[in-house]
Amino acid sequence: MALYGERGYDETTVAEIAERAGLTKRTFFRYFTDKREVLFWNSDLLEQQMVAAIEAAPTSAPPLDLIGAALDAAAVRFEESREFAGLRHRIVASSPELQERELIKARSMATAMTRALCARGAGDTAAALTALMCTTVMHVAFEQWVDDPDRTPFQQLAKDALAQLRELTAAG
Amino acid sequence: MALYGERGYDETTVAEIAERAGLTKRTFFRYFTDKREVLFWNSDLLEQQMVAAIEAAPTSAPPLDLIGAALDAAAVRFEESREFAGLRHRIVASSPELQERELIKARSMATAMTRALCARGAGDTAAALTALMCTTVMHVAFEQWVDDPDRTPFQQLAKDALAQLRELTAAG
DNA sequence: CGAGTGATGTCACCTGGTGCCATCACCATA
DNA sequence: TATGGTGATGGCACCAGGTGACATCACTCG
Numbered sequence: 001m002a003l004y005g006e007r008g009y010d011e012t013t014v015a016e017i018a019e020r021a022g023l024t025k026r027t028f029f030r031y032f033t034d035k036r037e038v039l040f041w042n043s044d045l046l047e048q049q050m051v052a053a054i055e056a057a058p059t060s061a062p063p064l065d066l067i068g069a070a071l072d073a074a075a076v077r078f079e080e081s082r083e084f085a086g087l088r089h090r091i092v093a094s095s096p097e098l099q100e101r102e103l104i105k106a107r108s109m110a111t112a113m114t115r116a117l118c119a120r121g122a123g124d125t126a127a128a129l130t131a132l133m134c135t136t137v138m139h140v141a142f143e144q145w146v147d148d149p150d151r152t153p154f155q156q157l158a159k160d161a162l163a164q165l166r167e168l169t170a171a172g
Numbered sequence: 173m174a175l176y177g178e179r180g181y182d183e184t185t186v187a188e189i190a191e192r193a194g195l196t197k198r199t200f201f202r203y204f205t206d207k208r209e210v211l212f213w214n215s216d217l218l219e220q221q222m223v224a225a226i227e228a229a230p231t232s233a234p235p236l237d238l239i240g241a242a243l244d245a246a247a248v249r250f251e252e253s254r255e256f257a258g259l260r261h262r263i264v265a266s267s268p269e270l271q272e273r274e275l276i277k278a279r280s281m282a283t284a285m286t287r288a289l290c291a292r293g294a295g296d297t298a299a300a301l302t303a304l305m306c307t308t309v310m311h312v313a314f315e316q317w318v319d320d321p322d323r324t325p326f327q328q329l330a331k332d333a334l335a336q337l338r339e340l341t342a343a344g
Numbered sequence: 345c346g347a348g349t350g351a352t353g354t355c356a357c358c359t360g361g362t363g364c365c366a367t368c369a370c371c372a373t374a
Numbered sequence: 375t376a377t378g379g380t381g382a383t384g385g386c387a388c389c390a391g392g393t394g395a396c397a398t399c400a401c402t403c404g
Contacts, residue, residue: 013390024353029392063340100272103279107271128312129337136304140297165301168235169341186360196384201361346404353398360391367384374377 001038005087009095036101039092047109049073050134054116063117063126067134068162070113074138075155078145089146106135137161173210177259181267208273211264219281221245222306226288235289235298239306240334242285246310247327250317261318278307309333 003012003020014035018028032038053073054066061069078085092098110131117127141158148157175184175192186207190200204210225245226238233241250257264270282303289299313330320329 014392015390025391026354026393027352030351033392035391096276099279100276103275104268104272107275125312125316125333125336126340128315129308129333130340132308132311133305133337133340136301136308139304140300143300144297161297161301164297165305166341168298168302168305169338185358197360198362198385199383202382205361207360347402348404349400349402351398351400354396356394358391358393360389362387362389364386364388365384366386367382369380369382371380372378374375 001087001091004039004091009091009098034101036098039088039098040101040105043105043109046074046077047105047112049077050109051112051116054113054120059120063122063130064162064166066117066120067130067137068159070134071138071141071158071162072155075153075158078142078154082146082151086146089142106139110135133165137165173259173263176211176263181263181270206273208270211260211270212273212277215277215281218246218249219277219284221249222281223284223288226285226292231292235294235302236334236338238289238292239302239309240331242306243310243313243330243334244327247325247330250314250326254318254323258318261314278311282307305337309337 003017014028015025017035017038018025021028050070050073053069057066057069092102110128113131113134114127117130118124122130137158141154141161144157144161145152145154175189186200187197189207189210190197193200222242222245225241229238229241264274282300285303285306286299289302290296294302309330313326313333316329316333317324317326
């Protein structure tokens with residue numbers, strides 16, 4: 001992460017990372033499957049927590065509330081490390097391959113939530129749509145949250161974005 | 173594409189593709205920036221057509237109608253080559269790196285539509301949410317459409333998915 | 345003390361991807 | 375016809391990401 005920040009992602013070689021860490025290139029690849037994966041070390045944890053939030057919600061909760069619960073869970077993790085998230089986000093934004101990786105992580109999150117929603121009795125299509133809307137709102141809110149000079153809480157931004165999404169689909 | 177279908181994407185080397193095409197590895201990379209890009213040859217065309225559909229819609233149209241117009245444009249292109257889309261989809265589904273590429277293409281589509289929506293006077297957040305909902309519905313409908321034994325038209329599936337999304341956000 | 349086990353190093357190797365220069369076909373113009 | 379320019383291709387060397395196979399070393403357990 002330090003090296004990525006100092007010299008840029010593309011300009012950093014795995015050999016250099018390994019050297020800085022006092023290891024070998026080979027050993028690096030035993031810990032990380034990828035050069036990219038370093039930036040997504042804890043992503044599955046976030047996924048698990050959002051899924052758990054959905055599973056823990058009351059059975060009668062409508063889809064939008066489930067999304068809200070998952071976003072609240074995400075908010076907790078995000079607020080834990082705002083400046084780190086900012087650095088990480090800037091690095092990811094600098095490289096297309098990292099954005100690709102970020103997108104597939106989001107997709108993985110969505111499919112996990114889809115499974116959880118199906119397990120709660122939602123139809124396949126409804127579950128998929130709901131989960132994807134959740135990642136959509138998360139993405140939009142995250143873009144506003146990171147590097148926000150006012151340091152507005154993520155939870156607030158996510159709530160607003162969700163409300164706006166509701167308006168958009170209701171109007172007309 | 174033939175080689176990807178025969179031997180699988182991962183097992184196919186660029187040198188083999190070039191040889192089959194009567195070219196050199198070097199020449200291949202002058203036409204395609206990537207080994208992956210072969211599968212996404214016409215993706216920018218689809219993007220342009222969906223953007224054009226949004227721009228061509230009446231000024232008074234609500235967001236959901238704009239999404240509908242863009243999806244109709246996509247439907248036209250999809251129906252042109254159903255079996256090809258099926259093969260292509262199967263190949264993409266077989267490889268994570270191809271899925272990553274597909275996701276970033278969808279994202280690029282979304283940002284292009286976001287720009288178009290902003291140009292029509294939509295707010296930044298509203299535009300982003302609308303565009304992402306469009307790609308979401310497109311994805312869900314596409315998954316149902318491809319390899320569907322009943323050969324239901326894409327337009328129908330997209331319309332249904334969009335209606336279901338509306339229900340999901342309205343309920344509660 | 346010796347065997348087994350897990351983490352690391354070492355090396356060879358493959359493949360995707362790029363820079364650089366040579367070559368060749370084609371085309372316009374004198 | 376000869377000449378020179380231009381665009382597409384080939385050839386080559388090279389780098390970086392990534393993997394497999396084997397050696398080594400530390401640590402633990404009996």
